[in-house]
Amino acid sequence: MNLIRPLPQDVVHLIAASEVIxxxxxxxxxxxxxxxDAGATRITISVWPESWRVQVADNGLGIDLENLKQAAAxxxxxxxxxxxxxxxIKSLGFRGEALHSLAQLSDLEIISRPSSPTLSSSxxxxxxxxxxxxIKTEVIAxxxxxxxxxxNLFETWQTRRQSLPSAAQQLRGIQLIIQQIALCHPQxxxxxxxxxNPWFQISxxxxxxxxxxxxxxxxxxxDLYYLKIPPNCDNINIKGVELILGLPDRCHRRKxxxxxxxxxxxxxxxxxxxxxxxTALARTCPRxxxxxxxxxxxxxxEHIDWNRNPDKxxxxxxxxxxxxxxxxxxxxxxLRLNFERLSLPxxxxxxxxxxxxxxxxxxxxxxxxxxxxxxxTPSKNELGIVEVKAIAQVLNTYIVAEHxxxxxxxxxxxxxxxxxxxxxxxxxxxxxxEPGIILQSLSTAQxxxxxxLGLEIDPFGDGVWVVRNAPELLVKxxxxxxxxxxxSLGGDLQAAQVATACRSAIRNGTIxxxxxxxxxxxxxxxxxNPRTCPHGRPIVLxxxxxxxxxxxxxxxxxxxxxxx
Numbered sequence: 243m244n245l246i247r248p249l250p251q252d253v254v255h256l257i258a259a260s261e262v263i264x265x266x267x268x269x270x271x272x273x274x275x276x277x278x279d280a281g282a283t284r285i286t287i288s289v290w291p292e293s294w295r296v297q298v299a300d301n302g303l304g305i306d307l308e309n310l311k312q313a314a315a316x317x318x319x320x321x322x323x324x325x326x327x328x329x330x331i332k333s334l335g336f337r338g339e340a341l342h343s344l345a346q347l348s349d350l351e352i353i354s355r356p357s358s359p360t361l362s363s364s365x366x367x368x369x370x371x372x373x374x375x376x377i378k379t380e381v382i383a384x385x386x387x388x389x390x391x392x393x394n395l396f397e398t399w400q401t402r403r404q405s406l407p408s409a410a411q412q413l414r415g416i417q418l419i420i421q422q423i424a425l426c427h428p429q430x431x432x433x434x435x436x437x438x439n440p441w442f443q444i445s446x447x448x449x450x451x452x453x454x455x456x457x458x459x460x461x462x463x464x465d466l467y468y469l470k471i472p473p474n475c476d477n478i479n480i481k482g483v484e485l486i487l488g489l490p491d492r493c494h495r496r497k498x499x500x501x502x503x504x505x506x507x508x509x510x511x512x513x514x515x516x517x518x519x520x521t522a523l524a525r526t527c528p529r530x531x532x533x534x535x536x537x538x539x540x541x542x543x544e545h546i547d548w549n550r551n552p553d554k555x556x557x558x559x560x561x562x563x564x565x566x567x568x569x570x571x572x573x574x575x576x577l578r579l580n581f582e583r584l585s586l587p588x589x590x591x592x593x594x595x596x597x598x599x600x601x602x603x604x605x606x607x608x609x610x611x612x613x614x615x616x617x618x619t620p621s622k623n624e625l626g627i628v629e630v631k632a633i634a635q636v637l638n639t640y641i642v643a644e645h646x647x648x649x650x651x652x653x654x655x656x657x658x659x660x661x662x663x664x665x666x667x668x669x670x671x672x673x674x675x676e677p678g679i680i681l682q683s684l685s686t687a688q689x690x691x692x693x694x695l696g697l698e699i700d701p702f703g704d705g706v707w708v709v710r711n712a713p714e715l716l717v718k719x720x721x722x723x724x725x726x727x728x729x730s731l732g733g734d735l736q737a738a739q740v741a742t743a744c745r746s747a748i749r750n751g752t753i754x755x756x757x758x759x760x761x762x763x764x765x766x767x768x769x770x771n772p773r774t775c776p777h778g779r780p781i782v783l784x785x786x787x788x789x790x791x792x793x794x795x796x797x798x799x800x801x802x803x804x805x806x
Contacts, residue, residue: 263343265406266296266395267415272340273298273390274420278427278507279334280304280388283446288435289416291409294348294395301387304356307366307379313352314345314374334508345374349393357386417442421457422502422509425450425536450486450536458500458534465492466534471572485572488534490526491773491780498532505539505546510557515539518566522573525663525740526771528778537569577771579782630767632759639750641759648787654759655750656775657766662715663743663776664769670739671714672696678708679723681730688730695729695738713738715746740776 263269270287273296277285280302288297305313317339344350355365365384371377396403406412413436424432424444432444444456451468455461471483488494501519503512515537523533545560559565630650634642641657643650681699684692684707692699698710709726716725725745729738748754748762766772766781774780 262339263347263395264402265415266291266294266412267419269296269344269392269395270298270416271419271423272344273392274423275334275508276340276390277302277388278423278430282387283429284431284433286433286435287416287420288437289413289441290437291412293393294397294403295391295393296395297389297391299387299389301385303358304386304388305352305354306356307364307368310352310354310366310368311376311379313368314341314350314370314376316342316374342374344392344395345370346372347399348395348397351391351393352388353382353384353391354388355384355386413441420444422504424457425453425502426504426507426509426538428453449484450538454486454534454536461488461493461534465489467576469572469576471568471575482540483568483572484538484540485569485576486536487523487573487576489773490523490533490577490771490778491782493534494527494531494778495534496531500534500536501532502536503539504536505557505559506541506543512557512559514562515565515569518569519573522570523577525736525776526577526774526778531778535573537572539565539568574770577773579767579772630763632756632763634756635754635759638753641754641763643759643763645784647784648790649785651783651785652763652766652781653750653779654752654754654762655747656777656779657772657781658762659743659747659775660769660772660781661762661765662746663740664771666713666715666739666743667736670735672711673714673717674711675709675717678710679712679726681707681709681723681726684730687732688727691732692726692730695735697726697729713742715742719746721745743776 262272266289270289274285274287277298277300280300282300282302284301286299288299289295341350341352350370351367352370353365353367355363365382367378367380367382368376369378396406407415417434420432420434421444424430428447428450431446434441434443444453447453449468449470451463451466454466455463465488467485467487467489469485469487471485488500498516498520501516503510503515503519505512519533519535519537523535527533546557629645631644632641633644635654636642636651639654641652641654643652680702682705689699689707692709697712699707700710702708712722712726716722719725725742728741728745733741754762772781
């Protein structure tokens with residue numbers, strides 16, 4: 243155990259100064275970070291908001307009596323000592339201010355017993371005065387670990403109490419802080435209590451993918467994709483990236499409140515990285531919906547400056563561009579189809595199969611091809627493994643496809659829309675119109691919108707205009723004038739590209755041959771985001787072979803199925 247001691251004055255003067263304790267949530271945050279620094283794997287938090295009391299108990303390394311006496315002194319810490327240490331932060335806490343501030347603002351008591359066999363096996367209870375001096379010590383029987391109790395917070399600062407939010411809002415703040423910390427430290431068991439009553443708990447997991455469903459309602463483990471990106475060989479400072487992505491065809495939010503960034507075990511505010519996440523996930527969710535995404539960055543401590551804000555929620559990062567590239571590449575990989583993770587929850591599969599069994603009118607179209615036409619060879623990946631094989635068309639709308647994992651159902655219009663959209667984004671091309679297209683009754687806003695999109699438009703009489711060029715995919719369509727009017731109604735270039743793709747995609751109700759279906763599947767499976775169309779609609783429904791086997795009870799023995 244490192245010795246707790248006052249920081250040198252030159253280090254103190256470099257630490258960003260401001261209020262550390264400004265609410266019950268700040269008390270919880272500081273005490274929990276200390277517990278995690280002590281190696282705790284089980285943390286219990288009890289809150290009495292009406293009496294302004296907080297207690298945090300952990301099973302960490304514990305503190306011996308000598309260090310307990312020094313723990314609440316001003317600028318005392320065991321985590322750094324020199325100016326060099328200030329720029330090599332590896333712990334969550336380092337300022338040496340939290341316990342001293344708590345002693346000033348409340349009645350502070352610490353009970354602790356070291357877990358190290360080389361230290362005293364006795365537990366100690368220590369009380370502190372408002373200067374952070376130990377004024378009461380006594381031996382106590384206690385398990386190894388630490389229990390810190392903060393009572394009568396802001397008792398002598400009634401104005402501060404009155405300016406704080408209601409008890410319910412403060413509890414909500416505590417809940418959010420613990421949820422964020424739990425995502426960064428998934429190996430920890432969390433138990434929270436309001437007074438003597440259980441409030442909520444978070445069970446430990448291998449990674450944040452197992453934590454997020456415990457935090458966000460109606461999110462299942464199978465709705466999330468976990469990706470660990472190894473260190474970038476070109477940048478030795480980046481040790482790796484962990485990405486948890488809510489699959490956009492499964493889950494999304496009404497506001498961007500779960501686009502989160504963490505660095506080295508702490509959630510941070512990073513507008514640049516958050517915008518990178520939103521940009522990389524653009525056009526994957528339905529309109530006015532936002533993705534669920536948590537990215538945890540790990541890098542060498544000397545390339546982070548935590549000394550920016552007392553709550554350590556803002557940092558200075560070196561090589562921000564490198565981080566943004568890593569994140570974008572990770573999301574691009576996560577959005578691609580992972581056949582092991584594309585299945586629907588079992589209860590939804592069963593419901594779909596039961597409805598199909600009851601109705602029994604599939605209208606599968608096997609007559610789209612001539613008798614001599616054989617099933618085309620399905621697409622293959624780089625390893626030569628068969629991926630998707632077109633089987634039939636249902637209601638001239640859905641393509642039935644076979645995959646090694648089971649049966650797929652793909653809506654042909656939005657699959658083709660996804661293909662066209664990515665092609666258009668990669669090469670947005672306007673071509674001349676010969677002759678031009680005549681449009682009437684365009685408003686000033688419509689004219690300006692068309693000019694922003696690069697369309698050449700000239701007056702052609704009173705209230706009449708002629709369009710000289712158009713997106714290549716629209717030129718040969720009979721509804722090109724209607725499509726140009728649609729583009730004139732507003733939106734940025736991306737919205738225009740989506741509208742163009744939608745207009746140009748194969749319509750539902752169009753009869754397709756097996757060869758045409760297979761060609762579309764080959765193109766669709768190679769897109770960057772084959773999960774959803776640009777409007778955010780899911781493209782594919784997968785019925786796993788194991789789910790089909792369970793529904794048809796293929797695991798039964800023959801004798802049992804015959805009642806023997």
